[in-house]
Structures are given as C-alpha cells and as structure tokens.
Amino acid sequence: MSTIKTFKVIFLDRDGVINKKAPEGDYIKNWEEFHFLEKVPEAIHIFNDLGFKIVVVSNQRGIAKRLMTMSDVNYIHEQINKQISAYKAHIDAFFVCPHEKGTCHCRKPEIGLFLQAAKLFPVDKLHSFMMGDSITDIEAGHKFGIKSVAIGNFLKKADFYFPDLYQAAKYIMNSGSSYGNH
Ligand SMILES: [Mg+2]
Ligand SMILES: [Zn+2]
Structure with a gap:
C-alpha cells in the first residue's frame, strides 16, 4: 500500500494581493511597475513557517495582447523571490495564464493553473486556501475544492475576508491546529 504525500498549499492571486494592481485595462509589464503591498513579505514568511507551499496563480492577459512577454513576467517573479528573501520568505511556484479570455482552461475562474x-504539489484540499481580490479567484478556489479567502475586497461568496494578506496570515497562524499546524 502506498500513500501519496500531500501538501497544504496557499494559492495566491498576484495583482491586488501581493502587489498594487495596474490601472484598469493596463498590466504590470516590468519590474519598475511592480510595487509590493504592505507587509506581504512578512505574511509569506508566516505561511512558509507554518509549512504551507506558496503557489501564485495569476491571469496575465497582457501577454496575449503582446504588451509583455512570458519572459518579462518570469523576470518579475524572480525579482519577487529575490526581494522577499530578505524576509526569509519564498514563493514555491508561479503558474501564469497568458491567454485571451475564453480561449483556454487555465484562465481563472477555470482551474487549469491549480491542476498544473x-x-x-499534490494538494491537501482540506487544509489549503485560495486567496484573491476578485470574484474569479473565489470561484476558482471553490471549483478546485478548497476554501476561498477574499483579500482587500469584500466578496460575498468568499469563506473569509481580510483587508490584506498579513491579516490573513495572522488569522491562520492563530487558528492553530485547525489550519496552521498539522
Ligand atoms: Mg487580483
Ligand atoms: Zn490560459
């Protein structure tokens, strides 16, 4: 008999959760346009400490629109990990949908990025979360079968709401054995 090791995972939306969103209709196209939201590295450090895998799942339609390339996006993600390493924090993986709306199975609220x-990291769904600032994040988390957390934007369908990622991290840390340590 064999058992598959599973991981508790925090799936994170990027824009509006980790960094300031671009203005409506625009995209974060380069590192100069990327600005961390407050206490995000500290929040990720808490999740790391609690034993979660941290996986970013991000729609980046600006790639389909040729406003930026996948390698521009990959570079931004390398820089994120470089910056947060100063806080002993790290993101374990990034999954990006580069496609136009309605042309793929990975653009949230579809769950292709989660399946990738x-x-x-085979997911321990009972102890994993999707955190995002859009209704499509909440829907994707639920479709995948995990709890969905609204960050910075009150969304009725979400299981939890926190004004920022750090508040979410502190809540999960303080909830002890129910989510944090197992
Ligand atoms: Mg977002
Ligand atoms: Zn896609």
Missing part, C-alpha cells in the same frame, strides 16, 4: 500546480 497539483502535479508539483
């Missing part, structure tokens, strides 16, 4: 991630 699950190949790397």
Whole structure:
C-alpha cells in the first residue's frame, strides 16, 4: 500500500494581493511597475513557517495582447523571490495564464493553473486556501475544492475576508491546529 504525500498549499492571486494592481485595462509589464503591498513579505514568511507551499496563480492577459512577454513576467517573479528573501520568505511556484479570455482552461475562474500546480504539489484540499481580490479567484478556489479567502475586497461568496494578506496570515497562524499546524 502506498500513500501519496500531500501538501497544504496557499494559492495566491498576484495583482491586488501581493502587489498594487495596474490601472484598469493596463498590466504590470516590468519590474519598475511592480510595487509590493504592505507587509506581504512578512505574511509569506508566516505561511512558509507554518509549512504551507506558496503557489501564485495569476491571469496575465497582457501577454496575449503582446504588451509583455512570458519572459518579462518570469523576470518579475524572480525579482519577487529575490526581494522577499530578505524576509526569509519564498514563493514555491508561479503558474501564469497568458491567454485571451475564453480561449483556454487555465484562465481563472477555470482551474487549469491549480491542476498544473497539483502535479508539483499534490494538494491537501482540506487544509489549503485560495486567496484573491476578485470574484474569479473565489470561484476558482471553490471549483478546485478548497476554501476561498477574499483579500482587500469584500466578496460575498468568499469563506473569509481580510483587508490584506498579513491579516490573513495572522488569522491562520492563530487558528492553530485547525489550519496552521498539522
Ligand atoms: Mg487580483
Ligand atoms: Zn490560459
């Protein structure tokens, strides 16, 4: 008999959760346009400490629109990990949908990015969360079968709401054995 090791995973939306969103209709196209939201590295450090895998799942339609390339986006993600390493924090993996709306199975609220991630980290769904600032994040988390957390934007369908990622991290840390330590 064999058992598959599973991981508790925090799936994070990027824009509006980790960094300031671009203005409506625009995209974060380069590192100069990327600005961390307050206490995000500290929040990620808490999740790391609690034993969660941290996986970013991000729609980046600006790639389909040729406003930026996948390698521009990859570079931004390398820089994120470089910056947060000063806080002893790290993101374990990034999964990006580069496609136009309605042309793929990975653009949230579809769950293709989650399924890609699950190949790397088989997901312990009972102890995992999706955190995002859009209704499509909340829907994707639920479709995948995990709890969904609204960050910075009150969304009725979400299981929890926190004004920022740090508040979410502190809540999960303080909830002890129910989510944090197992
Ligand atoms: Mg967002
Ligand atoms: Zn896609």
